Amino acid sequence: MKYLFVFGLCIANNLSSWAQDTVYFNKDWQEVSDWKDAAYKRLMKRTAVGWYINDFYYPSDRLQMEGEVSSLTPPILEGYCVHYYHNGNKKREGGYKGGRPIGLHKEYHPSGQTKTEIDYQTDGLYVDQVWAETGEPLLQEGNGEYEDVNADGDKVYQKIRKHGVALSYTVRTQELDTLYSVAEQMPEYPGGYDRLYRFVRKKLKYPKVALRARIQGVVYVHLIVNKTGEITEVNVIENIGAGCGKEAKRIIERLKTWKPGEVNGKPVKTPIVLPIAFKLKQKRIFFVGNI
Template identity: 25%
Template sequence: MKKLVLLLTLISSICQGQKIYQPGEVESMAEPAGSGALLNEFISSNVQVPFRSSYQGMNARVFIRGVVETDGSMSAIEIIKGQDSLCNLEAIRVMGLYKAWKPGRVKNEPVRQYVNYSIPFKAATVADFDSTAWAIIMYYDSKFRKLDQPAGAEYRSVLPLDEDGNVKADIVYHQQMGRGKWKEVSRIPFKKEEFWYSHTETPAKDSIAAFRLSVEDNSQLNYVPVKVFQKNGKLLEYRRFTENRKPDLIKSYYLSGLLRERDIFSDSTCMNTKWFPNGQLASLVQKSAGSGEFSEELQIIQAFKPNGEVQVKEGNGWWRIVGNHGKYVEQGEVQMGKRHGKWIGKLADSTVFYKELYDKGKLLEGVSYKDGKERTYQEKMIQPVFQGGMPAFYQFLGQNIVYPADAARKGVSGRVMISFVVCEDGSLCDYKLEKGVKSDIDQEALRVVQKMDGKWNPGVLRGEKVRVKYNLPVNFQLQ
């Protein structure tokens, strides 16, 4: 009998633990860690509005109900009031990614609780989209100036899209031949490249087979974002550019499909936002466009812990940064958005690898520790530089580049992008053609870059010479 009573008590306890409470039944209701505003920002940043639902423009909401579990996740998500099936599925996907809830409580114990929430779906009308051709069609006059309508057009470009709004084939340019007939005059190749994707922050953890969709339009008439997907269709990376090929928006994603990091660029600044894997906002930092993580131009606006605890608010607080997937930790005071006072960096085994002293963002002094050596410094990062500076660099290019005869004869021009590594001794290695124009032009750019070997001063990080990857655009323009 005692065993039976014990068994019944155990079953009763389990059932009690599995009960799902209504909001009015709990003493403390479930809520997003950090704040509701942060959850709304997470939702708006992660929702990928289905193209088929929104190409004519959209401003709607999907209402869901789910169960906030005691571990901070949401399960059993269902649609209360939806839109079409694509939007409904996207709403469920996004809410399932967010695992930063503070669960409801009864008698100070976390419990499962129902929560209702709404997910906005907003999208502007897709400009120049022709739904009958399922393509973006642009029209131009005789001088290739874009027109708002087909009437009077001398040329047009056709960019075919798949059902999800991704480019799927070459951009084709046509010339008006009269009587509604068009003749193809050129095309820009569509590329679907399969490769092994490795994120720079966590390469061992987030490496996966992927494919990249892109169209390189050297005429600069169309501006097609570059997208990288996992094999299962989840987005890994998104890059959008302005008319002059400068980055406008860059996003990278965790393998789960959750947005990891976003850079929004303006003329002179970049707003960088990072999220933890559970969906909690990690940091919001403004930096000068083009500056790296070691720049003193950083403006630290907000920072949080994964549980939603505030570290930096309105530019003031104490920031603890976990880097390279837990391999090191940096921490120190932040005042008016800048590093201030003593900062210290430790490896995963608690070994100190640097100490630095700041005055409102300006590094006063630093000392690094490695291999039993101490190195003092007044600049955290010194970038590699061509010996003699930029004037000597451009002079070297001008004196050494030879325009390939065949390319010149055919009127081929463009920008070649070469990457290489400046080693600790100033030598160059790991040359790679990142973006080409034509084989002979590409080879000439590579030849000139290789000729720079030994003409660089190496980069220095915290007093130690280090290898630094460098990206160099080489322009070939006929006069």
């Protein structure tokens, strides 16, 4: 009986490690308690890295994404991941490390035709090729221009030169403006990032809850530098909780006016992501720079 009990316990432990939890989300990926309000369904199970998740369109139960994450809020992708269209065809696929794309990534048109092949390297990205839905290649010797539509239905324009992104901008229909994620001249902080880092180190306060819980990590803050250099639309896009996201947003909103980005000598709106690292080491707080 003793051996039977031990054997049964091992089986129970093994089954519990593969047990799946189900979570429902609305169309904006906000968790909902009632499945009747859901647009997506997530099945997840624990792994050595974090969780393996399968997201489904709901109520059709067609696969929307599958891959491993080291964090659920927000999801930080790790390893190979695949996204799918409603029709079941692949949307995009590739590898990730810490939520950042690495290696070769492929994107597809809804028809299944390959759309882009981009290699994410340590020193930047390499745009191998872009194809129209007809299969026609849009780059000649690594040069070309093309138009796309993002998840919000906004038009995105890309100019590729020598396999690199020379210019990229999005025309936002709801906000009635244009954002240059890649401009000819990117925004500059007065005195450079060294001065920005000094300001953050001096003013940033480690949240008491995070100190007590010994929470460390990086908070990513998205902001827009407008045409006059002022900071707008400050939002935390990756958080570690315990008040760290709130504090990171507070300190970023206190930054001085920037020199705005430029295209053809004229100021433009430019989005920026600033990572802020909260690290417990001799009661000091370290700031990690722009990416």
